[in-house]
Amino acid sequence: MDNYLVSARKYRPSTFKSVVGQKALTATLKNSIATDRLAHAYLFCGSRGVGKTSCARIFAKTINCEHRTPDGDACNQCASCRDFNEGRSLNIVELDAASNNSVDDIRALVDQVLVPPTSGRYRVFIVDEVHMLSTAAFNAFLKTLEEPPGYVVFVLATTEKHKIIPTILSRCQIYDFNRITIQDMIDHLSYVAQQEGITVEQSALNVIAQKADGAMRDALSIFDQVAASSMGNITYASTIDNLNVLDSAYYNRLLEAFLSQNVPDALLIYKEIRDKGFDSHFFITGLGSYFRDLMVAGNTSTLCLLEASDEAKNAMAAIASRCTPQFIYKAMDLCNDADFNYRTASNKQFLIELTLIKLCQLLSPSPNSGDGEGQLKKIEPVAQSSTATPAYQAPTAAPAATTPPTVQATAPTPTPAPTPTYSPASRPVMSAPAPQAPRPTAQPTTVRRSASPTATISIRGKIAADTADSPSATATRVELRNTPYSDNALDMTWETYIQSHPKSHILINTMRMARPQRIGEHLYLVKVENPGQQALMEQALPDIMDHIHRSLGNDYIKINIAINEGDAAPHTWNEREVLNHIIETTPYFKTFCEDLGLKLS
Template identity: 40%
Template sequence: MADNFVVSARKYRPVTFDTVVGQSHITTTLKNAIRTNHLAQAFLFCGPRGVGKTTNARILAKTINCQSLTEDVEPCGVCESCVAFQNNASFNVHELDAASNNSVDDIRNLIDQVRYPPQTGKYKIYIIDEVHMLSSAAFNAFLKTLEEPPSYAIFILATTEKHKILPTILSRCQIFDFNRIQPRDIADHIEQIAKKEGIKTEREALELIAQKADGGLRDALSMFDLNVTFSTDNTVRYKEVLENLHILDYDYYFRLTDALLTGNLSETLLTFNEVLKKGFDGHLFVIGMLEHFRNLLVSKDAATVQLLEVSETAKNKYLDQSTRASLSFLLSALSIGGQCDINYKASKQQRLHVELCLMKMAKLTEVLDLEALAADEKKKPNVGAGPGGVPLASAQKGNNGSSPNALANPVNRTDANPASSSSLPTTAEPTITYQNAPNGKGLPLGKLRSTVNLSTSITDTPAPTQVSKPVEVALDALPEKDLPVTMEALKEVWAEFSRMREQNGGAVSEQIMLNRDFIFENMTIELVLDNLHQETLLNEIKPTLLGYLRRKLQNRQIQLSHQIAQSDGKRNPYTPQEKFNVLAERNPALFDLQRLLGLEVDF
């Protein structure tokens, strides 16, 4: 009768520190502690699953009781203690599974055993696996013994969830953090086992298993056994591993990236459809795509190529494709893909969600090329340009004797084809338009200024990514000699300005500020304002108001000043009716508005 099959994880479990895979920082420390006799009485081994916590605990228990250690501080394997341990007959090593023995009574029974010294050997070792499963009461019952154990007792605790252990337990232990095992170390270890078993392997297949294991050697060995069982000729092949472990081949991502770099949207969507037909989840596809872009990103710099955890064949492919993918493309694609990953679960149409992400990526190269072209255009000097990008020949009087009045609003151009003329057409009189002021209020400029919209380039081929801001060009200069100004003329022009502001959507508070009496002495207009809000409004329109008054009255000496009225101690209006009365006193038109529309004050 044939022997029962033993899985590789048990059959090739390390029995010495030197055979432990990928945890040299821990094995070296433990060996030095044994050599110098600096052993702690409580150890805590923590880390992910399948990285060697329990294995190292058993090797440590076996080594410290070995009666004839080797020069490398390894158990001899032939002494009475080592033989008893290997046959599971040692009375000095006790293992407790805290997942199924987590009550206070279980810990009390363990404490009772601690009272008795070892009959043979130097130490009694207690290995408690999955210690985070102990109840709070069990932890508390264990505290005193853990803090002051007998000299012959050593506790080795192992857990995958260190954060669940009480701080009082952690403070009493010497903590060892186990790392995830590197894929290359896992692949090398499996390759050695395959040689001992007489199994042929492809290196890419072993590296694929190592990557899928995510740092856990036990998981990797389980997957290796699965693929050996699947094979009919004792050969582990890459294609078969892909099928058995349901892994998405990186060749799909190389094809996808080539299609994205060339802007081939059809090929991109067909590749994604092929992946879905293979039975892969769309979210898994997105995660793998992000990892692919990350690998391309680290491949662009020789200093970061070492971060690639892939086979040599795949590494060469990454290095080749990274030379064709720009840094901007990869960063933008990672950003778009990251958002797709975040919002995937919440999407009602998950396939369409991924396809939209791929569509955006397919247009990235085109967008980046346009941005680069626009940046190059900005760097070119704009020869012969005046303020705001207006050509000097159009903004100033040129050799042909044309005046600034030659500029007109492009809305009135008779030739709609920008390629048919290289300059703006001229008209006898400018077209008056109104430009919104920076404060968002409509501002009538009359004959003082005219807005010229230069959003259409004056060159034969307009740049699609650059839109010039509207430029205000002065049409008439102020007179060389100032004319006298009368109070009547000033009031008339002031009222005209107020009406134009009102017609162009001026705020009510602005009209209240403008429709008040003022003092005019020595070419200075003095306003008395009610509050700081009115002062802010006046400061916003002051340059425009002064310009309008000086132009209309033909006098450059006109100035404008203001002051805020002193409070007379009267009570501020409180109720809605009081507020309405105060406003209506300042602007009687409110009474007319209330009467015509039949409005009532809202209480």
């Protein structure tokens, strides 16, 4: 993470020309500077990491520059520019409204506004996250915003334009920043790599750019992380490994299996993915996103909706040309259903495998001429009767006898409980007339299970229209979830983890004593007492993080474990904690309390 600061700062743009991905906007700003038509208040809107604050700083520097370049950029050489670049100019004042949002903070700002510049022409006041100002602070600000002294320019920045009250909006010139496109990010990362002497594969940069989700700052930080761990040689393989991204080659291979109606292949690929340690839910939503990408890539007019490098877009378009829209829509629908039912499914692996089987059957000839209902009827009998067997075997073009062994080969996966029930039951079912030798009792269970998810299939007519811009569909397989959450909510998930592991006594005791404390935007610190606890926590951390990320829907959260070095005042236990500790660490006392039904009140 040290490198992160280096690159994000080192390559922070210092002129409008070097701002990534905001050409039209910077051109307009430059033009208004060149023609000396400055507004006294600007509002910069856009998501995080797209360059709002950087542009505000460049703007402040440029309007104060003593000799601007012919194309309207700051010279970076005059005394004023040097002051700006070295962070000691008095003509720029920044206020982060996220942490300074009171009336008093605004009054202090307004007081500063009254001080004219000692050198240069303008003083620029940047108010970041301006939507966070309290209503009272907003009101205290309005008058000054409306009629500031001639030497003052306000630049307000926000990630949430809709939260800005109309009275502020109407007083500002508004600039909407774009999300940075994948191609722009790749170009900039290539440039940074070249400057740093790092070799890169373009496909790796594509993955990094997708993971950064439109924010250049994030792209640079991920880039640094990957560069650091791959010793200056960023390959596609090292990148997906480092970022825990599922190789898109898996999805391509699965598509081949679906197109050739090859169920065994599909199930085996799924097993490979699980063996690599990928979560099934992550996998199925990724598969859904893959089909969504295929859908938009399949039509030249929607190709622009695909967030990828030009190279990747063309590759996707070529793959999409092999699929019919109907196939893709139904595939998306099946993935969506699996995603929807995932949380409540008692046997999650089964749900995914069934979905994969249905995906393999989408192209098999339907007795009812292929409308949605026809597909439904055809799919349902798979595990129940022999009627589905021909469709299932068709692509292999092999005699019927080959099927059972193939299916069996996929069955003995290392995953615990569910598999044994699945394999013996499905084998006799697949070769319908065969005796139900191994475990006849298991069969009814399996049939019932398979029937219930099937009943939930619905092929909605409007899906084609909806998916193009629905937020869930635009989530790509490498996108990080970033749902807002509170410290309290995080603490709750910490607690739910504790409660769902009642048998891991030492771990949960440690977790009870050491709660996460926020130390950064998404960064928390857990202080433990000794190296033993630290090792224990480090070991459990991936599982805990998985729980937290999933519960809160936010993949940015990070937790560091550190040993409490006693720098702060030592924690003094209150009576309750002492008693709790005794109960937790003294088994016979615990039993004693439980026997008597004693509880701490």
